[in-house]
Amino acid sequence: MQEKHLDKIREGKGFIAALDQSGGSTPKALAAYGVSENEYSNEEEMFDLVHEMRTRIITAPSFNSEYILGAILFEQTMDRKIEGKYTGDYLAEEKGIAPFLKVDKGLADLSNGVQKMKPIDDLDEKLERANQRGIFGTKMRSVIKEAKQDGIKEVVDQQFEIGKKIIDAGLIPIIEPEVDIHSIDKEKSEELLKQEIKKHLDELKENELVMLKLSIPTVANQYKELIEHPQVVRVVALSGGYSRDEANSKLKENDELIASFSRALSENLNASQSDEEFNAALKEAVESIYDASVVKNG
Structure with missing residues (x-):
């Protein structure tokens, strides 16, 4: 199954759905879905509601392998x-979609212009469970706020250090050093980021493969060299706070860069919608993001 997923992620047409809001971002995700905080009284109820939301998305007719290559999940x-099936098994067996797991524990405080990841003290146990649950790959996020070379180097070093542990566990890591779309020196950060990532990619062995999840670059096709690197399975783009229309428009300018959108995927979905309304709204989102990933301006 893993080889089948690998071939599809590498060669297939489509995008990666990001369904991995967790912890502090879960109330925001529910609020955007039309579920206010007074509708649940504790964390357990909150996670029940968010699983209902994700189940509704995953079981919708348009959430299928014609458009979607993979889906990133929160640990819960x-x-x-x-x-009746674990979510990863349901995605793989019923939908033909590769399941990924978010493994990071959130962001550390801002230092040297960046936010590295908090320590992942249970990584080994988490990766073992991921293998038991049929997970194909992982995802972990850092954030770059300023074009400071030392800070960007720290972020990329940390990502690849943990990424190698993930590779050793038999999974494909998605390396995600996000550049804040509101950064005043975003273009410079992206140039420095590309250089640091390239150094690490060149050091990987032939059997060590990664994916990259990056902000849509200011300069179109900035990441072409990374997309073409032999150790890179696929490069995907996050929506980063752009509206879906804006994210789709920017994505189309970048050859072979595909989406891995979260908010932009679910922005028009609401708990109060009938199944017909919900499925129609999701279908519109899925098809537009697919088109932006596959049909390029060039």
Whole structure:
């Protein structure tokens, strides 16, 4: 199954759906979906509601392998079931979609212009469970706020250090050093980031493969060299706070860069919608993001 997923992620047409809001971002995700904080009284109820939301998305007719190559899950989603199957198994077996797991524990405080990842003290246990649950790959996020070379180097070093542990566990890591779309020196940060990533890619062995998840670059095709690198399975782009229309428009300018959108995927979905309304709204989102990933301006 893993080889089948690998071939599809590498060669297939489509995008990666990001369904991995967690911890502090879960109330925001529910609020955007039309579920206010007074509708749940504790964390357990909150996570039940967010799993209902994700189940509704994953089981929708348009959430299928014609458009979607993979889906990134939060740890609790991985450990829960959809129609009697663990979520990863449901995605793989019923939908033909590769499941990924978010493994980071959030961001550390801002230092040297960046936010590195907090320590992942249970990484080994998490990766073992991911393998038991049929997970194909992982995702972990850092954030770059300023074009400071030392800070960007620290972020990339940390990402690849943990990424190698993930590779050793038999999974494909998605390396995600996000550049804040509001950064005043975003273009410079992206140039420095590309240089640091390239250094690490060149040091990987032939059997060590990674994916990259990056902000849509200011300069179109900035990451072409990374996309073409032999150790890179695929480069995907986050929406980063752009509206779906804006993210799609910017994505189309970048050859072979595909989407891995979260908010831009679910922005028009609401708990109060009928199934017909919900499925129609999701279908519109899925098809537009697919088109932006596959049909390029050039």
